[in-house]
Amino acid sequence: MTIHILVVEDDEDFVVEIQGMLADLPGGCICHVARSRTEACAQLKAHFLDLVILDLKIPTLTGALDADPQHGLFVFNEIRTVAPGTPIFVLTGSPAEVHFREWLRHSQQIDIWSEGRKRGTFEFLRKLDVSQFSSIVTPIANAINGLDDVELSRGGIALSLAEERLIRIFAKKFHGVRCVVSKLGTGLSGARVLRLFVTNDQGVQVASAVAKIARSDVVRSECERYENYIARLSQASTPRKLATLEYGAYDLAGIFYGLAVGFDRSVFDVSKQEPGQCADIIRAIERATNPWVENVPQSRMTIKQFRQRLLRDESFMKIKEEFDLEWTTDIEERSIQARWACIHGDLHGCNILVSEANEISLIDYGDVADGPLSLDPVTLELSLLFHPDGVGPNDGWPTLEQAANWGSLDIYLVNCSYSVFVRGLREWALRAAAGSRDVAASAYSYLVRQLKYGDTDKELVITLLKGVKTFYDTET
Numbered sequence: 001m002t003i004h005i006l007v008v009e010d011d012e013d014f015v016v017e018i019q020g021m022l023a024d025l026p027g028g029c030i031c032h033v034a035r036s037r038t039e040a041c042a043q044l045k046a047h048f049l050d051l052v053i054l055d056l057k058i059p060t061l062t063g064a065l066d067a068d069p070q071h072g073l074f075v076f077n078e079i080r081t082v083a084p085g086t087p088i089f090v091l092t093g094s095p096a097e098v099h100f101r102e103w104l105r106h107s108q109q110i111d112i113w114s115e116g117r118k119r120g121t122f123e124f125l126r127k128l129d130v131s132q133f134s135s136i137v138t139p140i141a142n143a144i145n146g147l148d149d150v151e152l153s154r155g156g157i158a159l160s161l162a163e164e165r166l167i168r169i170f171a172k173k174f175h176g177v178r179c180v181v182s183k184l185g186t187g188l189s190g191a192r193v194l195r196l197f198v199t200n201d202q203g204v205q206v207a208s209a210v211a212k213i214a215r216s217d218v219v220r221s222e223c224e225r226y227e228n229y230i231a232r233l234s235q236a237s238t239p240r241k242l243a244t245l246e247y248g249a250y251d252l253a254g255i256f257y258g259l260a261v262g263f264d265r266s267v268f269d270v271s272k273q274e275p276g277q278c279a280d281i282i283r284a285i286e287r288a289t290n291p292w293v294e295n296v297p298q299s300r301m302t303i304k305q306f307r308q309r310l311l312r313d314e315s316f317m318k319i320k321e322e323f324d325l326e327w328t329t330d331i332e333e334r335s336i337q338a339r340w341a342c343i344h345g346d347l348h349g350c351n352i353l354v355s356e357a358n359e360i361s362l363i364d365y366g367d368v369a370d371g372p373l374s375l376d377p378v379t380l381e382l383s384l385l386f387h388p389d390g391v392g393p394n395d396g397w398p399t400l401e402q403a404a405n406w407g408s409l410d411i412y413l414v415n416c417s418y419s420v421f422v423r424g425l426r427e428w429a430l431r432a433a434a435g436s437r438d439v440a441a442s443a444y445s446y447l448v449r450q451l452k453y454g455d456t457d458k459e460l461v462i463t464l465l466k467g468v469k470t471f472y473d474t475e476t
Helices: 012-022 037-046 069-082 095-104 127-149 161-173 216-228 267-273 275-288 303-308 313-322 328-332 375-386 419-432 436-450 458-475
Strands: 003-008 029-034 051-055 088-092 122-126 151-153 178-186 192-199 205-215 241-245 252-258 298-302 335-343 352-354 360-362 369-372
Touching (some): 003 012, 012 029, 012 127, 029 037, 037 069, 051 069, 051 127, 069 088, 088 127, 122 127, 127 161, 161 178, 161 192, 161 252, 216 252, 267 375, 275 375, 275 419, 298 303, 303 328, 303 436, 369 436, 375 419, 419 436, 436 458
Parallel strands (some): 151 178
Antiparallel strands (some): 192 205, 205 252, 241 252, 352 360
8 A cells, every 4th residue: 555755855965865765665655745835835725635645844845945943843743734644754953943842752652554563653863874764764664565465345435645545544543454334425524424334353243334525624533522411411322532643644533432233324315115014203302301401491492593593694695695685684682482402413313323223322422512402403404404314395395385384284285295203303302392483593503504505495495484474473
């Protein structure tokens, strides 16, 4: 497996020497060279990188005479921002950089490529000791080359090089030699959510996991939410965390959850294939999240606070102007009774997996935080229409007339193949909420956010918003 390296060095003789050493690495090497701070920052953003070799004393521009360790420090910090999962190998020959050497001693020691040994995420070598360079980099190339021992069965899924790296690192961590990958969905943050089945050299399954692969900051945030909120729920309905991988994949990181065999369907799948089972599954979801909502008192909240849980003010103002939603000015300032506590926050149908026995497992915890308790069931209901993997407007349902009657289920659900699903979720929303206004506020917030996406049926969204407002006004 080819190793991808960026060499940041302005001494041409030293570049040639380094390139000669890299040319002999096992598996081959793609070597990019940057001779200044500006060129390094550009190269950093242009290529996937397994490793950066960084000389601290470089000029601002190629050929300039202002070489200084501060420019190398700038590139160092840029690497931590643009490619936080990429290890850095620092070369220096200047005694002025002694203080930086002290800083590097705080490097994390991690088994980056699941090779069975830990390495520093930052390494340090004086140029005077460059003869040791090959003996240090060759084992790294061997570790990366060893990831090729894992066979990936992609199932037609296009994976980036960074995604492949993470999946292979995870599989090798469990001594796997083959990994079958299937798609579960895409999060709002642009994260990839994948199902992984890992087997060893005897064909025995050693890991069944859900992987969320995203930017490092997204993964770190999810890890915090998992520890703070998900650990409070039953293990029967939430997968346990198997691993968090933050290095070895350039700008991506991954969090991996164990998932029992048999959870092969999403709630969307069940709603399409076995709609009669939806009522039982909805009750199972409600039971699973009870530890979050038990004994939660009511509080006074504005509808603006509901909307802010899903959509920031700056985005909302653009949507309000674009779609002429001046009527929202008044409704956003209204205060209503609400029940506010921990919620999933993105409970669409792909984030709930279902077993053959209709047991459920909640996944994707990137939006778990406090919010209106009615939002989860409302999200699940409306995601049927607006999530890419939902059913969308189906067989003429809902018509615009029905959408305008969102609050009246007897009208809204005429000729709807998913009426059991929608009724069950609306009933759950009302049980969770402090009242009908609470439910209307959650629906309003979800629908307003849909207007920021380019692929939503804007006419349907706006008509549903009118229906939600009518429901709110009727209940007032």
